[in-house]
Amino acid sequence: MSQTTKPVLLSVEQLSIDYALKNGEMLRAVEKLDLQLAAGEVLAIVGGSGSGKSTTASALVGLLGKQARRTEGTIRLDGEALENISQRRWQQLRGLEIGFVPQDPGQSLNPIQSIGKQMLEALTLHGVSKKQAVARVETLLTEVGLHDAHRVLHSYPHQLSGGMRQRVLLAMAMSHHPKLIIADEPTSALDVTVQKQVLDALESIVRSKGIALLLITHDLQVALERADRVMVMQHGKVVETGPAAALFNQPRHAYTRQLLQSSPAFFEVPRRPLLKNNLPLLRANQLSKRFVSSGGQSHFIAVDKVSFPVIRGGTTSLVGESGSGKSTTVRMLLGLETQDSGNIEFDGEDFSAPSRAERLAFRRRVQVVYQNPYASLNPKMTLLEIITEPLVAFRIGCRHSQRERAEWLMDSVELPRRLLDVRPTTLSGGQRQRVAIARALAISPELVVLDEPVSALDAAVQSQILTLLDRLQRELGLSYLFISHDLAVVKQISDYVVVMQQGKVVEQAAVQQIFDHPQTDYTRQLLSHIPARSQTAATLSAAG
Incomplete structure (x- = not known):
């Protein structure tokens, strides 16, 4: 500019x-x-x-x-x-x-009002007639990349991905110029x-x-x-x-x-060594999921016959635009959403309709680190209580052994033990995410699902967390399912990459194959948008 x-x-x-x-x-x-x-x-x-x-x-x-x-x-x-x-x-x-676009769309949109009603209110509140407002809302959504405007306007916030909600807020901020x-x-x-x-x-x-x-x-x-x-x-x-x-x-x-x-965009990432085996720990087989619209008149296919493995001992990354079906797919793999068709295998056994005992055993072997370190930790609990919560829930150890485990975990994620008795409100975002990782590792899981674990962190802290995750994986033999929209980060941490678009898997392969020899136009388009140091230099040179 x-x-x-x-x-x-x-x-x-x-x-x-x-x-x-x-x-x-x-x-x-x-x-x-x-x-x-x-x-x-x-x-x-x-x-x-x-x-x-x-x-x-x-x-x-x-x-x-x-x-x-x-x-x-x-x-x-x-x-x-x-x-x-x-x-x-x-x-x-x-x-x-002043148009203001806040950081967290989840807390800025009314969960019990449709997007259309909220956008109309934002326009009419400042003197725009309802007729003019109705005519403008679809154009505003299109300007921020939401081309299925009719569906978006009739949806509630929880029915949209985080990225889609953020674009709605952008459209509302720009509505009065x-x-x-x-x-x-x-x-x-x-x-x-x-x-x-x-x-x-x-x-x-x-x-x-x-x-x-x-x-x-x-x-x-x-x-x-x-x-x-x-x-x-x-x-x-x-x-x-x-x-x-x-x-x-x-x-x-x-x-x-x-x-x-x-910044991962500013340096060449060293190649990860090839895995000795490509055996899957978790596998999605032809998973499909559709959601009925709020009016009940139509349905939306969120996931359409998706299949891919989660490699044992490695990092499988799931990438794609917001609304591509990544989150719904992961929710089905975790048993938080029921698939309409297809099946899930975990450690070679069918996990499509688990019993209560099987689900409990699964919870011990699979843990999640969420995107927002500010929302995922209870501000009223100390770090000791947060990290040992899974141990207490599964009745593992006594209070003394649980504290010892927490101290070992604090050492593992490179945080001082003295912080165990403080609450998360005193911590930075990077420190909070380290605590979330420690909590996920408390019960020694085999698979850790990392849902955008560094997207809310600055480049310096991102680098620290990614280095930490790599070290823990090598030391503990962990398997990761890594969900991200940042392909520069994906290139740094992944062994296997699955690319999703509009609910379907369009390409999947080893990370070198995806980045060096992409097979589909969509993957090539995603890769072309990764910022690089040379591109930044050219942009700044042209601007100057």
């Missing part, structure tokens, strides 16, 4: 924000932050979990929590001072003047193809309407390719800011260099 000389739209000076802790102490989340953003300009704020970037975004839309307090600084939008305005004025600004769009991790849950569609849509609107975009992201690759300027935050402070090309070619701060060096 090219930067033009235009008057400043958003100006922030010396912004500091504190959080009140339960013990009465104050935690400084943002310290003396300065930024300026012009109309039509894109500024990306990059940083790891706990860097203060999301707190900054919340402050700029008047959505700081009760525990947060602005201690100093000013915020001006188009000349209007915002730091002391009423909530009623904030409600007027949000939607009309505001002066400023603040997007907090808008593409962290999206595959490379849809990520490109969403970012292209944002870029098109910025260019054509002169809208300013503040992009909050942990993905330095996205920031460098899409922003005019990049601001890097660490521990609540701005450590470096400047034009994207300058940060890419001549990063000044050690943390910026660490982010660049850690």
